[in-house]
Amino acid sequence: MAELEAERAFLTTAQTALHRMYAEVVDRDVPVIGGEDNDERFTNEANQRAKEMRTHALLDLPDVPLFFGRLDYEHGTIPDLDQIYIGRRHVHDGSGVPLVIDWRAPVSVPFYRATRSDRQRVLMRRRYGFSDHAELTGFEDEPLTGVVETDQADAFLRAEIERPRTGPMRDIVATIQPEQDDLVRAPLHPSVCVQGAPGTGKTAVGLHRVAYLLYTERERLGRGGVVIVGPNRSFLSYIRKVLPALGEVDVRQITIDELLTRPTGAIDDVEAERLKGDARMADVLRRALWSYVGTPTEGVLYSKGSRRYRVHDYEVVDIVSDLRESTRYAPGRNALAQRIAHVVLVRMEERAESPDDRVQNAVARSKPVKDVLDSVWPRVAPEQILHRLFSNADFLAQAAPALTDEERTALLWTKPARSWKSAKWSFADTVLLDELEDLIERRTGSLGHLVLDEAQDLSAMQLRALGRRCRTGSATVLGDLAQATTPWAAGSWDRVLGHLDKSDGVVAELDRGFRVPEQIIRFAAKLLPEIAPTLSTPSGVRTVADALSVVPASESTLADEVIAACKSALAGEGSVALIAADDQVAALRDAIAAAGLEVALIGETEDEIDTVRLVCVPATLAKGLEFDAVIVAEPAHIVAAEPRGLHRLYVVLTRAVSRLQIIHAEPLPGALG
């Protein structure tokens, strides 16, 4: 007990020190440089911003414990310190002595990696338990010397996983497992791609990796920035608090549709959307664009005063064929003007004139040259090309020899807009427009790092668009091929990395499921031979008594059974979700609300998971989320709702941390029956 008191006292000391560090930063004046020109303003703003970020990072978050572990080292391992406290950020006592060391620092690594057989000079690992309000409630010691094996680490992990969920996802910094730590601390380059079964910690790894990279590579990443791309707003809302809890507030979390923002007004049918995401479209767009470059039939006659200079048609033909596809379209057009002007300059020099660069530019901008440009290398807008492709069967056929007749028909609009300016674009179209834009003029700038979560669902064309935004940066790609629910999914990680233009990326696999109890994983994995035959069956690290139950019902009793299941789940602790097919979920929510339970429907607003214990989740929004108890209504409907319904069901069945209850009137689908 005395020791617990001592630890509590140390926590208070550390908190006081953090408050002092915070006050010091707040009190420190930001130097303001006089003057109002751009550079000075920029410097002043940057200084102010740096201060804001620093104060933000030093805020004491009342629910986030300041440290979570301690390492006792052999004497002399670290100068002046035999034990270190490990937490989410550095805290020092004001005279330079560290009180808490950031989990990302090299001396913290053994907290995650040291084992009995490889102690790394650690004598003992201590883990602390905290209440929901960050009060220190106890600790457990794991000696790494001696011979007695303990399973304290496992017990601690299990307790951490099973701590009831309220609100959004939390960090796992106290219990990162060695195989996860490898990925979290992998260097910035090359890119890393993680295939992992449900609940193996991919999202957690991605977020902690961002925090780690910002710690080790802040300068390099600061320039381009870090972006996390998630499948939808509900998911982003769910993960939004993890990085701030780790002290990182400057990371954009965004959906792919938001990243490629453009107004959209059209909706594709599934086949058109699949085709528009297909990698072959890159070639279609390239051909379509370059078909605008024609073969010159006339030369150029440039006059200056009474003098005339001729560039012959065959010379222009040579220049055009030289430039065609050797660079992007817009710079190619400029180069054509300059090359023609250069020939004119040579003609001038042949007549002993001495023209300079200014003359060359004037010639390049002159009317005769511009006329040639407009006829053989016209300016084009991405929308113009796409409009022509989808409204003109001959043009499409010419640009898309690799597509079948049926595929081309599926792409053609039934009622094309009169002009490209009034055309309405779908989400898949915006990705194609993005590709065309880059073919015309290379996109500049690059993110420092890009994290793609649920990457198995992205199309080849989306991946290309993302890769373009991160040309010189690196990526962390996270996903599970068995959870691919889009018909345009790329299908293999090598292909995903290829489309992203990160073929040097390393693919790793996580196969220990932390979220889902073993019984539930085994049940859901019966679908794997059908939906992802190449993947091996994952294992769960925990079994939980009565984790899985299947309740038969009839059509007329289904809603009552669902309500009863919700009530019984609410009697336990933590979060509860009812997941059903999208077209069934609203009616079930109404029935549950009519029975007097407080319930929210995910997708209606962003923060539902924070405030209400029971939520209804449309099957298509369940990806990436998790709940302590999950009730799945009528799996057969979920499967029937879409072409990859079995994949969707696999996602839905793997959301539960402790209990899964399946209620069905129709027979269970596929291998589950």
Ligand SMILES: Nc1ncnc2c1ncn2[C@@H]1O[C@H](COP(=O)(O)OP(=O)(O)OP(=O)(O)O)[C@@H](O)[C@H]1O
């Ligand atoms: N080392 C760990 N310690 C404690 N909890 C962990 C650990 N690893 C994962 N978890 C927990 O397991 C759950 C699943 O993690 P996460 O959502 O990152 O998995 P995922 O692989 O992205 O799953 P999915 O494919 O289903 O989206 C989370 O609650 C996470 O906090």
